[in-house]
Amino acid sequence: MVKKQKAILFGPLPPPYGGVSAFMSILCGSAIDRGFEVWSYSGRPNDSCGDAARYLDHRRLAHIRLMMRQGMRSRIADSTHFHVEYPNAVLLPPWLAAKTILRFHSVKIVHDGSLPSRYERFSAIEKALFRAAVNNVDELIVASSELATWFVETALYKGEVTTIPTLLPQPVDRSAGLPDDGLSKTIANLSRHARRVCSIGAFMPTYGFDQVAAVVERLRERSGEDIGLLLVDGGIGGEDGCREKVLKGRDWIDVASNVPHTYMQRLLAECEVFIRAFEHESYGLSRVEAIWSGLPVIATNTGETRGMLIYKFGDVDGLYDHLSAVLSGEASVDTKTWAAAFRNEAKRNLENYLEAITGESTS
Numbered sequence: 001m002v003k004k005q006k007a008i009l010f011g012p013l014p015p016p017y018g019g020v021s022a023f024m025s026i027l028c029g030s031a032i033d034r035g036f037e038v039w040s041y042s043g044r045p046n047d048s049c050g051d052a053a054r055y056l057d058h059r060r061l062a063h064i065r066l067m068m069r070q071g072m073r074s075r076i077a078d079s080t081h082f083h084v085e086y087p088n089a090v091l092l093p094p095w096l097a098a099k100t101i102l103r104f105h106s107v108k109i110v111h112d113g114s115l116p117s118r119y120e121r122f123s124a125i126e127k128a129l130f131r132a133a134v135n136n137v138d139e140l141i142v143a144s145s146e147l148a149t150w151f152v153e154t155a156l157y158k159g160e161v162t163t164i165p166t167l168l169p170q171p172v173d174r175s176a177g178l179p180d181d182g183l184s185k186t187i188a189n190l191s192r193h194a195r196r197v198c199s200i201g202a203f204m205p206t207y208g209f210d211q212v213a214a215v216v217e218r219l220r221e222r223s224g225e226d227i228g229l230l231l232v233d234g235g236i237g238g239e240d241g242c243r244e245k246v247l248k249g250r251d252w253i254d255v256a257s258n259v260p261h262t263y264m265q266r267l268l269a270e271c272e273v274f275i276r277a278f279e280h281e282s283y284g285l286s287r288v289e290a291i292w293s294g295l296p297v298i299a300t301n302t303g304e305t306r307g308m309l310i311y312k313f314g315d316v317d318g319l320y321d322h323l324s325a326v327l328s329g330e331a332s333v334d335t336k337t338w339a340a341a342f343r344n345e346a347k348r349n350l351e352n353y354l355e356a357i358t359g360e361s362t363s
Contacts, residue, residue: 005105006070007036007358010063011079013043013053014261019166019234019285020111022261024079026168027353028053031077034358039063041080058082064094067102077107077357084137085112087129099136107357108137111166113282113303114206116150130155141356143282144303162356165304166283169346170265170292183263186230186256190270193228193252195327198271198295200232200286201278203243208277208300208313213246213253215320219327220252227327230271232264233257268293273326276300279313288342296333298322307338 009031014021021042028038028049038049041058056062058080067074082088083095099106122130134151140161142148151157190196197216201207209231216229231246233255247253256267264286268274274290274297281303288304290297297308298319309331311318325331 006074007031007034008039008071008074008076009036009079009357010039010076011041011109013038013040013049013055019283020079020081022285022289023111023166023168025049025261026170027350030350030354031357034354034360036077036358039066058091061091061094064098067098067104071098071102071104073103073105075105075107075357075359077109079109079111081112084108084110084130084133085115087126087133089125089129092129092133096132096136105139106137107139107141109141109357110147110151111143111282112280113144113147114280115147116154117280119154139356141353147282162352164352164356165345165349166285167288167304167342167346168285168350168353169343170289183256183259183267186254187267187270189254190228190230193226195225195227196230196271197227197273197275197323198230198232198268198290199275199277200234201276202234203246204239205242206279208279209246210242211314211316211319212275212277213250215316215323216252217250218320219324223324223327225327227252229253230267231255232259232267264289265293268295271295273298273323275319275323277313277319278302288346291335291342292339294335294339296326296331296335298326307333307335307341309333 009028011024012021013024032038032049032052038053040053040055043055056066082091134155134157138159140151140157140159142151142161142163143166145163148161148163151161199209199212201209203209213229216227220227229252231253259267268290274295276284276287276299278300281300284299284303287297287299287308291307299305299308299310300313301310309322311322
């Protein structure tokens with residue numbers, strides 16, 4: 001009798017809310033149903049997969065120790081960032097050594113659309129680490145055709161590449177009331193404003209929070225309306241001075257951090273329009289989730305753009321025109337039609353991911 005290959009899904013679980021952790025939180029339940037173990041290097045029990053997931057301190061190489069005990073010839077779907085997208089000089093070598101010893105089958109899921117542009121700025125050591133990482137991936141799943149082309153033509157990846165958008169079905173909101181971490185106060189502050197705008201990202205220049213704040217400020221001054229701005233910080237860190245630059249002197253901005261995925265629907269429900277100002281987007285899960293919440297979406301022209309008002313990153317005049325038109329009622333988007341279309345696509349994507357990471361047909 002042939003022993004079934006052990007299957008592991010490895011990545012981050014929320015909080016905080018964010019692209020990869022949101023993706024993992026939706027995928028993990030279905031993966032467990034298909035026989036996968038779920039290992040997470042972030043989050044805590046009772047979030048997402050709850051007690052069914054193993055929470056490991058990757059900085060102490062807990063995942064490597066566990067793999068050495070039970071990972072021989074396993075199948076690992078790797079949704080981390082520190083093995084390929086941001087090759088870590090401490091974490092990557094033990095991972096590669098474990099692959100040599102344990103001969104596990106590596107399925108790498110790449111979410112980060114900024115990788116091609118960042119790769120050009122990698123140091124020689126980082127590029128060497130990246131090449132070593134990619135050469136040890138057996139199958140690659142990417143979020144966009146652009147990433148697929150880049151891995152084949154520039155990174156010279158020789159293995160199997162599958163393109164599946166990261167859009168998955170919306171999680172069921174099982175929460176009762178708001179968590180006791182300041183979100184109630186944030187919503188109360190936000191609700192005092194006559195008009196309300198939301199943007200998700202991080203306090204880094206490439207996420208465009210500074211551009212969004214500048215545009216809302218200009219519109220407040222020209223229209224005379226009390227427009228509040230909610231910035232949802234994805235918790236991936238920031239750059240020195242960026243947060244202070246965005247918030248200084250703008251008491252009409254509220255910040256929500258470490259937001260559990262299911263509570264994002266509550267925050268979005270308080271707003272009238274959603275802005276995604278990220279320069280590099282592989283797909284743009286938050287854009288679609290905003291449409292599912294019934295909000296018109298203004299977004300940069302990267303990643304998913306259907307059913308949205310589009311502008312080029314850095315074009316603050318274009319962003320201003322879109323926001324002004326939405327809040328004045330001059331621009332409208334059929335969010336219901338697009339929400340239904342995206343829900344159907346999300347169901348197909350989930351089946352495609354399960355088939356790709358398990359190596360088994362879901363039909």
